[in-house]
Amino acid sequence: MAHIESFFGLVGDLTWGWSLIPILVILGVFITMATGFVQFEFFGRMFRVLTRGPEDGNKISAREALLVSIGGRVGGGNIAGVAVAITLGGPGAVFWMWAIALVGMATSLVECSLAQLFKRADDDGDYRGGPALAIIHGLGSNYRWLAIVYAVCLLAAFGVGFVAFQGNTVAAAANDSLGIDRWYTGGFLAVLTGFIVYGGIHRIAKAADIVVPIMAFGYIGLSLVVIVMNAGEIPAVLSSIFANAFGLEEAVGGGMGAAIAQGLRRGLFSNEAGLGSAPNVAATAEVRHPISQGITQAFSVFIDTIIICSCTAFVILLGDVYQPGAEDVNGVALTQQSLVAHLGDWTQYFLTGAVLLFAFSSIIYNYYLGENAMAVLWKSPIGIHLLRIGVVGVVLLGAVAPSATSVFFFSDPMMGVLALVNLMVIMMLFPVAMRILNDFRKQLKAGVERPVLNIEDFPDLDLDPKAWPKRS
Template identity: 75%
Template structure:
C-alpha cells in the first residue's frame, strides 16, 4: 500500500504540481484571446437559460436549464466552503482575487469543452444523450485514439464515481455529528438510501432532483452571505481593498506574499469550478439545444455561479468577520467558515451550514455518480455494469460516512483527476479549431438576425457526428 501511495503521489506531483495548473491557465488565456473574449461577448445570453421562454424546452428531453443545474450541483461542493477557507488561510485575502481571475478565464475553456461535448454527443434513442471528453476523443480525434478515451474513462470512474463520493459522505456525516450530534451510522444510511433512489432513476431523475436541490442551496447560501454583507457594509470597501492589495503584493498577509496568493487562488479556483478538467462536459452533453455553442454558453454560467458567486460568498463571510486573522489564525477549512458564520449571526448558523453542506454534498454525489455512469458506458455497454456501479456508489457513500478513516484508501482520487484533466486538455487543444468553427457559425447566424441559432448537421458532414442526435433540431 505504501508503494502504491508513493506512485500516486508522484502522479499527483507531476500533474497538479508541475503541469496541470500552468496548462489550464495558459490554455484558458489562449482560448479567451483567440475567441475574441467570447465569455464576455455572450455574458448576457448566459442568464436566459434561467428564465426559459416557450420553445426553449422540448418535451421528452433534458432541458438546458436542467443540465446547467446538475453541473452547478456538481461544481458547488465542499471546495466552496472548506476550500476557499484553506485558500485564504494559506494565501491570504489576495487568493480570492486570483480565484476570480481564473474563473473568468476558465469560462472560455468551459464554453469550448462543453460545446464539443454537445457536437459529438450520441443519442440513446429515448430522447436522452450521452457525451463528454471520451466521446469527442473517439469521434473527433479518431478511433486510433480510443486508448486515450479509455484512460480518461477509467480515471473518471476512479476519481469522481468512487473516490470523491466517499469523501462527500464523510464530509456530511462529520458536519452532522459535530453540529447536530447525529451518529454517523444514521447519516450514512440516510445518504445511501436517498442516493440510491435518485441514481436508479437515471439521468431524468438526477436532473429533476438537481432542479429542486441546487436552486435551494445556491439561493439560500447567497442570501446568508448577502445578509452578512449588509450587516458589515461599512467594512466591505476595506475587505475589497485588502483582496486587491494582497493579490499584487502591496500588502503581505501571509508568508509567501503574492506568490502564495496566486498559487492558492489558482489552485483552489480551478479545483472548485472544474473548468477544463473534463468533468462538466459529460453533463453538458445530455441537454437538448438548438446549437452546440448554446450549451457551451450556459456552462460558462456554471463556472461564474460556482466561483464568482458561491466562492465569493464564503470569502466575504470569512473576511468580514473577526475570527480570521491573517498569518495568525490556526483554524482552517470548514471550521473557519463555520466559526465566522457564528460570529456574524449567532450559534444557529452552525446548523444552517450543516444543512448547506448536506445539500452541497448530495448534489455532488449524484453528479459524481452520473460522471462515473457515463464513463462506464465507454468501457462496456452491458447493463449489469451500471447496476454494479450504482451499488458501489451507495456502499462507498455509506462507508465514507460511518468510517472516516476509510476515505484514506482513496488517495488515488486527486492524481486520477489530474491525469483525466491532462487528457482532456490535450484533446481540447487538438479540437479547438472545430470549436472555433462552431463559434463562427453561431456568430454568423446572430449577425444575420437569427435570435436562436440552429445547428445544421449537413454543414458538418466531414465530421463523425451522430446525426440522429440532431434530427429534431430543425423541427423545433
C-alpha cells in the same frame, strides 16, 4: 500497499504539483484570446437559460443540465476551500480565484460545446456525451485507447473516490454538529442515493432542480445579510484583496506568490473548468446549437466562483475571526465561526445543512460521471446496474470510515491524469470548436435569434443525426 500509495503520490506530484495548474492557466488565457473573449461577448445570453425550458418535455433542458453541473461544482471547495485559500494565501487569493474563474469560463465553454457537438442519442432518445465520445468521434477510432484512459480515470476519481469523500463529509458534519451516529447518516444517505441514481439522468436532473436552488439561494441569501450588515467595511475589504493580490500588502508568508498559488489552485478545484468532468453533464441537454450549452456551462463557472465563493470570502473578511497569518482556525471551521460571529450560534446548524445539501448534490453528480465512464468501458446494462449498487455501497463506506480520505488516496492523482487528457483533447479539437463558434456568430449576425446547428454544413465531422435532428 505503501508502493501503490507512493506511485499515486508521484502521479499527483507530476500533475497537480508540476504541470496541471500552469497548463490550465495558460490554456485558459489562450482560449480567451483566440476566441475574442467569448465569455464576455455572450455574458448577457447566459441568463436566458434560467427561464427557458426544453422544446421536448421528455428531454433534459439546458437549465436542468446547468443545475446538475452547478450541484457538482458547488461543494466543500466553496465553503472550506475558500477559507483555506485565504488562510494560506491571504485576502489576495480571492482576486486570483476571480481571475481564474473569468479565464476558466472560456475553457468551460469550449470543452462543453465540443461535448455537445459529438453527443450521441441512445435507444431511449436521451443524449450521452463528454470528452470520451469527443475523442472517439472527433479524433477518430485510432484514439479509442485515449478515451479508455479518460473513462478509467473518470470512473475511479469521480464515480468512486469523490463519492466516498462526499459521503464522509455529510456524515462528519452531521456527527460533529448534531451528534448523529455515522451509521445512521450513512444508511439514510445510501438509501436516498439509490433512489435517485436508479431513476437515471432524468431523476438526477429533477433532484438537482430542487436541491441546487435551495442550497445556492439559501447560502447566498445568508451571505448577503452579512454583507449588508457590514456594508461600510466593503471598500476596506476590497482594498485589502487587491493590495494583497499585487504584493502591496503582505498578509501571510510568501506574499503575492502565496496569494496567486492558493487562489489559482482553489479556484480550479472549485469550478472544475478544464478538468473534463462538467462536459459529461453538458452533453445531456437538448439545445439547438452546441455553443448554446457551452455558454450555459460558462455561466456555471461564474455562479460557482464569482458568486458563491465570493460569498464565503466576504463572510470571512468582513468578520474578526480571521487574523492574517494565523492558521489555528481554517477550513470549514473558519467559515462557520465567522458566520456565528456575524449572526449567532444558530448559523452553525444552517451551515451544516448547507454542507449536507452541497455534498449530496455532488454525490449524484459524481455518480452520473461514473455512469458515463461505464457506458464507454462496458455498454451492457449489467455494468450500469453494478455501478449503481457499488456507488450506494461506497456512499455508506465513505460515511462510516473516519479515514475515508486515506482509503481513496488515488482520487486526486487520477483526476490529474483525467484533466491532462481532457486538455490535450481540447487543443486537438480547438479548430473544430472555432468552426462551430464562428457558425454561431454568423447566424446571430444574420439576425437569427436562436442559432441552429445544421449538420449538413459540417459533412466532414462524425455527428449523430439523431442527436441533431433537422429544425425549421
